[in-house]
Amino acid sequence: MKTMKNIDSFTHVRGESLFVDDLMLRQDALIGLCFDSPKAHGKIKSVDYSKAEALDGVIKIFTYKDIAGENQIGGIIPDEPLWAEDEVHFWGQPIAFIVAKTEAIAKKARALITIDIEELPVITTAKEAKEKESFINAPRSFKLGDSASTFSDCEYVFEGETFSNGQEHLYLETQGCYAIPQENGNIKLISSTQGPTAVQKITAKVLGVPMHKIEVDVIRLGGGFGGKEDQATPWAVMAAVAVQHLNRPVKYMLNRHDDLRMTGKRHPYSSFYKIGLTKDLKIKAFEVEFLQNSGAAADLSPAIAERTLFHATNSYFIPNVSTTVFSCKTNLPPNTAFRGFGGPQGMFVIESAIAASADQIGVDKREIQEANLLAENDEFSYGQIATEVQAQKTWFSAKEKFEFEKLEAEVKSFNQENKVYKKGISLMPIAFGISFTNTPMNHARALIHIYQDGSVGVSTGAVEMGQSVNTKMLQVAQQILGISPNKVKLETTNTTRVANTSPSAASSTADLNGKAVEMACNSLIERLTKVAAAMLSSEEKSINFQNDFVFVDGKKSSLSWEELITQAMLQRVALSENAHYATPVIHFDKSKEKGHPFAYHVYGTAITTVTVDCIRGNYEIDTVKIVHDFGKTMNLGIDIGQVEGALAQGIGWMTMEEIAYNSDGKLLSNALSTYKVPDIFSSPKTVETIPLEVDGHELAILKSKAVGEPPLMYGIGTYFAIQQAVKEFNPNHKLKFHSPFTPEKVLMGLYETP
Numbered sequence: 001m002k003t004m005k006n007i008d009s010f011t012h013v014r015g016e017s018l019f020v021d022d023l024m025l026r027q028d029a030l031i032g033l034c035f036d037s038p039k040a041h042g043k044i045k046s047v048d049y050s051k052a053e054a055l056d057g058v059i060k061i062f063t064y065k066d067i068a069g070e071n072q073i074g075g076i077i078p079d080e081p082l083w084a085e086d087e088v089h090f091w092g093q094p095i096a097f098i099v100a101k102t103e104a105i106a107k108k109a110r111a112l113i114t115i116d117i118e119e120l121p122v123i124t125t126a127k128e129a130k131e132k133e134s135f136i137n138a139p140r141s142f143k144l145g146d147s148a149s150t151f152s153d154c155e156y157v158f159e160g161e162t163f164s165n166g167q168e169h170l171y172l173e174t175q176g177c178y179a180i181p182q183e184n185g186n187i188k189l190i191s192s193t194q195g196p197t198a199v200q201k202i203t204a205k206v207l208g209v210p211m212h213k214i215e216v217d218v219i220r221l222g223g224g225f226g227g228k229e230d231q232a233t234p235w236a237v238m239a240a241v242a243v244q245h246l247n248r249p250v251k252y253m254l255n256r257h258d259d260l261r262m263t264g265k266r267h268p269y270s271s272f273y274k275i276g277l278t279k280d281l282k283i284k285a286f287e288v289e290f291l292q293n294s295g296a297a298a299d300l301s302p303a304i305a306e307r308t309l310f311h312a313t314n315s316y317f318i319p320n321v322s323t324t325v326f327s328c329k330t331n332l333p334p335n336t337a338f339r340g341f342g343g344p345q346g347m348f349v350i351e352s353a354i355a356a357s358a359d360q361i362g363v364d365k366r367e368i369q370e371a372n373l374l375a376e377n378d379e380f381s382y383g384q385i386a387t388e389v390q391a392q393k394t395w396f397s398a399k400e401k402f403e404f405e406k407l408e409a410e411v412k413s414f415n416q417e418n419k420v421y422k423k424g425i426s427l428m429p430i431a432f433g434i435s436f437t438n439t440p441m442n443h444a445r446a447l448i449h450i451y452q453d454g455s456v457g458v459s460t461g462a463v464e465m466g467q468s469v470n471t472k473m474l475q476v477a478q479q480i481l482g483i484s485p486n487k488v489k490l491e492t493t494n495t496t497r498v499a500n501t502s503p504s505a506a507s508s509t510a511d512l513n514g515k516a517v518e519m520a521c522n523s524l525i526e527r528l529t530k531v532a533a534a535m536l537s538s539e540e541k542s543i544n545f546q547n548d549f550v551f552v553d554g555k556k557s558s559l560s561w562e563e564l565i566t567q568a569m570l571q572r573v574a575l576s577e578n579a580h581y582a583t584p585v586i587h588f589d590k591s592k593e594k595g596h597p598f599a600y601h602v603y604g605t606a607i608t609t610v611t612v613d614c615i616r617g618n619y620e621i622d623t624v625k626i627v628h629d630f631g632k633t634m635n636l637g638i639d640i641g642q643v644e645g646a647l648a649q650g651i652g653w654m655t656m657e658e659i660a661y662n663s664d665g666k667l668l669s670n671a672l673s674t675y676k677v678p679d680i681f682s683s684p685k686t687v688e689t690i691p692l693e694v695d696g697h698e699l700a701i702l703k704s705k706a707v708g709e710p711p712l713m714y715g716i717g718t719y720f721a722i723q724q725a726v727k728e729f730n731p732n733h734k735l736k737f738h739s740p741f742t743p744e745k746v747l748m749g750l751y752e753t754p
Contacts, residue, residue, distance in 0.1 A: 003637065004471060004474075004475055004485065004635055005471070005637070006468045006471050006638060007468075007470055007471045007474060007485075007490070008220070008464065008468070008470065008471075017220065018219050018220075019173050019192070019219065019220065019221075019222050020173070020176045020177065020178055020190055020191070020192050020219070020251075020253065021173070021176060021253050023178055023190060025178070025249060025251060026180065026249045028248050028249065029178075029248065029249040029250070029251055030059055030099050030100065030101060030242070030246070030248055030249065030250050030251070031099070031100055031101070031102055031103045031105075031106055031250070031251055031252070032097055032098065032099050032106070032238060032239055032242060032250050032251065032252035033097070033098045033100070033103065033106035033107060033109075033110055033252070034094045034096070034097055034098075034235075034238065034252075034254075034258065034262065035061075035094075035095050035096040035097070035098060035110050035113050036091075036092045036093055036094050036095060036258075036261070036262055037084065037088035037090070037091060037092060037093040037094075037095055037115075037117070038091070038115065038117070039088060039091060039117045039119055039664075039665075040088075040089075040090055040091040040122045040124075040331040040332075040664055040665025040666070041087075041088065041089055041090075041119065041120045041121065041122045041123075041331045041665065042087065042088055042117035042118050042119040042120045043086060043087050043117065043118040043120065044084065044085075044086055044087065044088060044095070044115065044116075044117055045116040045117065045118050046115070046116045047063075047095065047096070047113065047114070047115045047116075048113065048114045048115075049061050049096070049113055051112040051113075051114075052098065052109035052110070052112040052113045053109075055100075055105065055108060055109045055112065056105075057100050057101040057102060057105035058098065058099075058100045058105060058106070058109045059099045059100060059101065059246065060099050060242070060245065060246065061096050061097065061098050061099070061109070061113075062083070062096060062097040062099065062238070062241055062242055062245070063083055063095070063096045063097075064081065064082070064083040064084070064085050066241060066245060067082065067083075067206055067207075067208075067241060068206075068207055068208040068209075068244065069204075069205050069206045069207050069208030069209070070205050070206060070208075071083065071085065071206065072205065072206070073202050073206065073233055073234055073237060074297060074298060074299075075198065075202070075230055075298075075299070075300070076298050076299075076300065076301075076302050076303060077136065077137065077297075077298035077302070079136075079297045079298050080296075080297035080298070080299070080334065082094065082206055082234055082237055082238065082241075083095055083096060083097070083238075087120075088117065089296035089297070089331055090295065090296040090331050090332055090333050090334070090665060091261070091331075091332075091333075091664070091665045091666050091667065092261040092262035092263075092333055092667070093262075093296070093333075094234060094238070094262070095115070096113070097238045097241070097242060097252075098110055099242045099246065099250055122331045122663065122664055122665045123329075123330045123331050124330055124331060124332060124661050124663060124665055125268075125270070125293065125330065126268065126269070126270050126291035126292060126293040126294075126326070126328040126330065127270050127291060128330075129291075129293070129328035129329055129330050130291055130326055130328055134328060134329040134330070135326060135327060135328060135329055136294045136297075136298045136301055136302065136327040136328070136329050137298065137302055137327055139324050139325060139326045139327075140302075140305060140306060140309060140324070140325050140593070141309075141322065141323065141324040141325075141593065142309045142310075142312070142321065142322075142323050142381045142382050142593050143321065143322050143323075143381065143593070144318075144319065144320060144321040144322075144379065144380075144381040144383075145285075145319045145320030145321065146320055147274075147276075147285040147286065147287050147320040147321060147322040148287075148322070150276060150284050150285040150319075150320040151274070151276045151285050153276075153284065154276030154277055154278060154284050154285060155277060155278050155279040156276065156277045156278075156357060156360070156361055157274065157275070157276045157277075158274070158275050158353070158356055158357050158360055159272070159273065159274045159275075160272075160273055160352065160353065160356050160737065161270070161271065161272050161273075161737070162269075162270075162271045162273070162348060162349050162352045162353075162737040162738070163268070163269070163270050163271070163737070163738045163739070164268065164269050164271075164344070164345050164348045164653075164739045165268050165653075165657075165658055165659050165739060165740055166265035166266045166267060166268045166293070166335065166659040167265055167266035167338055167649075167652070167653045167657050167659065168260065168265050168266075168657065168659060168669070168675055168677075169223070169224070169225045169226065169227030169228075169263075169265070169338060170223075170675075170677055171221070171222060171223030171224055171225060171227055171228070172222040172223050173192055173221060173222025173223060174192075174253060174254045174255065174256060174259040175192060175227075175228065175231065175232055175235050175253075175254045175259055175263065176191075176192050176235060176251070176252060176253035176254060177189055177190065177191040177192065177193075177199075177232075177235050177236035177239045177251070177252055178190045178191075178239070178249065178250075178251045179236065179239035179240050179242070179243045179249060179250050179251070180243070180249045181243050181247050181248065181249065182215070185209070185213060185244075186213050186214075186215065187203075187207075187213065187214055187215070187240050187243050187244065188215045188216075188217060189203065189214065189215065189216045189217070189236050189239070189240060190217050190218075190219070191216055191217070191218060191232060191236045192218070192221050192222070192228060192232055193216070193218060193221075193228050193229075193232035193233065193236065193463070194221065194224045194226070194228045194229040194232065194463050194465065194503045194504045194505055195228075195229050195230065195232070195233070195501075195502075195503035195504075195505075196216040196217075196218050196461070196463070196493055196494070196495050196501060197216070197461075197495060197499070197500055197501045197502075197503075198229075198230065198233055198503060199214075199216045199232065199233050199236045199237075200214045200215075200216045200495045202233050202237060203216075203233075203236060203237045203240045206237050206240070206241065207237075207240060207241065207244050214240070214495075215494065215495055215496045216236075216494070216495045217492050217493070217494045217495075218463050218492060218493040218494070219492050220463075220464040220465065220466075220470075221463060221464070221465035221466070222465075222466070223465060223466055224463075224465040224466075224504070225338055225339045225649070226266075226336065226337030226338040226339055226341065226505060227263065227264075227336065227337070227338065228465075229300065229336065229337040229503045229504075229505050230299050230300050230336055230337065231263050231264060231299070231334075231336050235252050235254065238252060239251070239252045256671075257670060257671065260667060260669075260670050260671070260675075261333075261667055261670060262333060263333055263336075264295050264299060264332070264333045264334045264335040264336040265333075265335055265336070265338070265659055266335065266338035266344075266345075266653070267292050267293055267294065267301065267304060267335040267338075267342065267345065268293040268335075268659070269290055269291065269292055269293070269308070269345040269348075269349075270291040270293075271288055271289065271290045271291065271345075271349045272288065272289045272291075273286070273287065273288045273289075273349055273350075273352070273353045274286070274287040274288075275287075275353040275354075275356075275357055277357060277361075277368070280371065281361075281363065281367055281368045281371040281372075282371055282372060283316060283318045283354075283368070283372050284318070284319060284320060285318070285320040285321075286312075286313065286318045286320070286321050286322075286323075286350070286353070287321075287322045287323070288312055288322075288323045288324070288346075288349055288350075289323075289324050289325075289326070290305070290308055290309075290312075290323070290324065290325040290326065290345070290346070290349070291325075291326050291328055292304070292305050292308070292325055292326065292327050292328060292342075292345075293328055293330055293332065293335060294327045294328055294329055294330065294334065294335055295329075295330055295332040295333050295334040295335040296329065296330065296331055296332060296333065296334055297334040298327070298334070299334035299335065299336045300336050300337050300341075301327045301334070301335065301336075302327055303341070303342075303437060303438060304336075304337065304341050304342035305325040305326075305327050305342060306325075306342070306437050307341045307342035307343050307346075307437055308325055308342035308343065308345050308346040309323050309325055309346070309381070309382070310343070310346075310380075310382055310433055310437060310597065310598075311342070311343035311346040311347055311431075311432065311433070312346040312349065312350060312381065313350055313380070313381060314346070314347045314350050314351065314429065314430065314431060314713075315373060315374050315391040315429040315430060315431035315603065316350065316369070316372040316373060316374060317372060317373070317374050317375065317378040317379075317386075318372065318381075321381040323381065331665045332661060332665060337505060339646065339649060339708065339709050339712050340432075340650075340709050340712045340713065341505070341506065341709065343432055343709070343713065344650065344653065344712060344713050344716065347430070347713050347716060348654075348716055348719075348737070348739065349737075351428070351716055351720065352737035354368045354369060355720055355723065355735060355737070356735055356737070359727075359735050365426070365427075365720065366426075366427050369395075369427060369429060370395065373391045373392045373395055373429065374386050374389050374391040374392070374431060375389060375391075375392065376388075376389050382588070382593060382594060382595065382597065383592075383593075383594030383595055383596070384433075384595065384596045384597065384598060385596075386431075386601070388600065388601075388694075388697060389601075389603070390603035390629045390692060390694060391429060391431055391603050393603075393692060393694075394429065394603050394604050394605040394627045394628070394629060394692055395427070395429055395605045397605070397627045397690075397692060398427070398605040398606070398607055398625065398626070398627040399427075399607075401627060401690055402607055402625040402627075402688075404427075404607060407425060407607065407609060408425055410423075411423040411424070411425045411609060415728050419614075420613070420614050420615050421611055421612065421613060421614060422611070422612050422614055422725040422726070422728040422729045423609060423610065423611050423612075423622070423725055423728075424609070424610050424612065424720075424721040424722055424723065424724035424725030424726075424728065425607065425608065425609045425610075425721055425724065426607070426608050426717040426718075426720040426721040426724065427605060427606070427607055427717065428605065428606045428608065428713070428714050428716055428717030428720070429603070429604070429605045430602070430603065430604050430605070430606075430710055430711075430713045430714065431601050431602070431603050432507075432601060432602045432709060432710035432713065433597065433598030433600075433601050434506070434507055434508060434511065434598055434599055434600055434601065434602060434700075434705070434706045435506065435508060435583060435586050435597060435598045435599045436502060436505070436506045436508060437506075437588065437597050439586055439587055439588055439597065441502040441506075442502070442508065442512065442582060442583040442586060442599075443502065443512065443580065443581060443582040443583070444460065444461050444462075444501065444502065444512035444513045444515070444516045444580075444581050445460070445461060445498050445499070445500075445501070445516050445578060445579065445580050445581070446458065446459065446460045446473075446498070446513060446516035446517040446519070446520045446578070446579050446581075447459040447460075447497055447498055447520070447576070447577075447578050448477070448517070448520040448521060448524060448576065448577050448578075448579075449575065449576045450524060450565060450575040450576070451575075452565065452566070452569055453562065453565070454483070454487060454561050454562040454564075454565045455487050455488075455489065456477060456481065456483070456487055456488045456489065457489050457491055458473055458474070458477050458488060458489065458490050458491060458517060459491040459493075459494065459497040459498050460473055460493070460498060460513040460516060460517060461493060461498045461501030461502065461504075461512075461513055462493065462504055462509045462510070462512075462513040463493050463503075463504035463509070464490075464493075465504065467509070467642060467708055468635070468638045468641075468642075469504070469509050469510050469513070470490040471635065471638060472510045472514060472634060472635060472638070472701070472704075473490055473510075473513060473514060473517055474488050474490055475634055475635065475702075476514050476517045476518055476521070476634075476701065476702065477517055477521055479702075480517075480518060480521035480522060480525060481521055481524070481525065481545060481561075482544065482545025482546045482547065482548070482549075482561070483545070483548050483561050484547075484548055487548070487561075506709075507602075507706035507707070507708040507709040507710065508706060509708075510701050510704075510706065511583075511599070511699070511700055511701050511706055512581060512583065513581075514701030514702070515581040515701055516579045516580065516581040517579070518581075518701065518702075519579035519580075519581055520577040520578065520579035521577075523577045523579065524575070524577050525545060527568070527573050527574065528545070528564060528565075528568060528573070529543045531564060531567055531568045531571060531573060532550045532559060532564055535559060535564070535567060536550065536552055536557055536559060538552045538553075545561070548560060548561045548562075549561065550564060583599050583699065584699070585599065585699070586598065586599055599697075599699040599700075600697040600699055600700065600705065602628075602629050602705050602706060602707070602710040603629040603692070604626060604627060604628040604629055604692070604710065604711070604714065605626070605627050606624055606625065606626045606647075606714035606717050607623075607624070607625045607626075607717075608621065608623070608624050608625075608684075608714075608717040608718050608721045609621075609622040609623050609721060610622060610718065610721040610722050610725055611725070612722060612725040612726060612729070612746060612750075614729045614750050616743070616747070617743040617744065617745075617746040617747025617748075617750060618743050618746075619655075619722055619725070619743070619746060620685065621651065621682075621683070621684040621685065621718055621721075622684070622685055622686070623684060623685065623686045623687075623688070624647060624684045624686070624687045624688075624714065624717075624718075625686075625687075625688045625690075626643065626647075626687070626688065626689045626690065626711070626714060627689075627690050627691075627692055628643055628689055628690070628691060628692060628707075628710075628711065629692045629694060629705060630691045630692070630704065630705055630707060631694060631696035631697050631700045631703050631704050631705030632694070632695065632696030632702065632703035632704055633691060633704050633705075633707075634701070634702045634704035635704070636691065639704075639707045640689050642707045642708055642711065643687075643689050643707065643711040643714075644687050644689070644711075646708070646709065646710070646711035646712040646714075646715075647684070647687065647711050647712070647714050647715055648678045648683050648684075648715075649678075649712055649715065650711070650712040650713060650714055650715020650716060650718075651678055651682075651683070651684070651715040651718045652676075652677050652678040652682075652715070652740075653712075653715060653739070653740065654715050654716055654718050654719040654739050654740055654741060655682075655718055655719070655722070655739075655740050655741050655742065656676045656677070656678065656682065656740055656742055656743075657675065657676065657677055657740055658675070658676075658740050658742055659675070660674075719739055719741050722741050722746060723735060723741065726746060726749045726750055729750055730749065730750050730751065730752060732752060732753060732754050733749045733750070733752050734752065736749070
């Protein structure tokens, strides 16, 4: 079972897998294109659509005036119009939607639209937003103990500032949707979204129709990384508005430049910390003020800010903590979910505070890390008691299995022998909570059909986006039903078959939907066991299902799965089952900022070594060696793939992916020539991942822990390894914590003078 390949791999490699842009269009289909703001902030004085509307092949240009329901797509806070009305608040904000016979005509029409905007002041940074008291909502704070009074008892107290930049999702498949009119005013949306129900709900609201009029179908995504959790919605809604008026299919796929310009990124954070340590390097007090650059509307910023607080102390126990986050409103595209969902931004601050402390005390960073690792029954700042803690086990396992002292000696020897190349080494522990932090979102459903020939159809709310969740759902079904994998089909994710779904996010998709599949399959097996027991004149407790046959007391009987299903049909036994799973135990009281929000935590430790070219400022990542807490992995190949992919994305965020806007709010890093992501040459030469030997967790599906997001944080270790190498070459280098640590910044640090 653990060797099952991604069930999509065959069609992916052959180019046969279907995405929105691959679908055959109906003969009367039209193409949509968004006209967006060329300014970051201002009052719309006038827009002239006349030349565009007169262009042959343009069917209609839609604006907010054409909306039958509400011009509102905001989720957590209703603060984001579908199309701007009187003001624009970011460069790239949608103003109108051109529908034409071809994409070329739509592009030509867009160029003919003229707009007059009275410009208003532009805010691009979180610091400036805070100074001007421009916020999305009220700040949030978590507290444990009394940090303010504890600093006076600390041997060492340090204060500092950090900055972590945003990150572009750069999914291979851009945002898009194909909207098709159905009978009786119904509309089907084939959308590239992580949140089918969100698309359905908001489309219905904007169109002014009940939700049952809108069917959302998701085949798969060509990547999401959080960028399609909320931000896939507006493009689908625009297409749906056009269908409502024209009663013709409308397809809208953003081109790469439009996607880069109009969509939000990972949130940049400016953060200010104060840390207090005892003489034996125990962290006794920690305070942080996080300034989150939310962009022009809330989107998911409040939830992301919350997760930053949840992960502000990473895998360390600190008895006195005070952390506050401000969601700062700026004139950038609304920033949004990105793998890690605010957790990486929080972890970068505590790791920076430890690094700064170690530098000023004159000890190695790892001494402080090791002295403060979480232990069983330690309390997190949000009140949850840490149980089944693997922080120390992964740390010491990594040091032992990868012979850390030997690696460290090799780095030291290399640095003594080389003048123009220097190596650095770091350890990066992680502790990442698994569950949606908004407790009501932790539920899922599955619909299982067993057909008359014994084949099985599985529908869930899980969206396949490259993480191989469909493969895991298939594994759950075939294992419990005891049948061959080729008998099981994973259906598309569809709001008509499985309604009211949470988005595929928070690393919870496999757990939530897998548990629902497990429950549904167990209910079916319970019914089929009764039929089999009667047919074989056996007791029900003796029956089980393996390898497409019924077994009695562990021995294969003559009764095949297919024969059993035939008999069950004749007996009118229900061969369909709908199951609902809601994560038990979890709760959180936002009025007290205390509770037990996570089903469990994922732990791990990465050892990273790098080599810096001290002439050019370039660097190579030599090795990343990881001990990771997979629980009892149900598919090691897929899970290691997730570790390696997340690691590369984390390294990119920390080292090269630099989002840049000018002071007018215009995106400068708007192409792959100006925005760099890791390629094969910038990835680690070697990545080695060893699963931690554990029993697994009961709330994880088949005890196989979530794996999507936690490994991204291993990439933070690369930052500190590079920093150490720079310090080896230039002892005068003053540690700064301003990511990404690009080669340009490295070069400046190498030749920095006091």
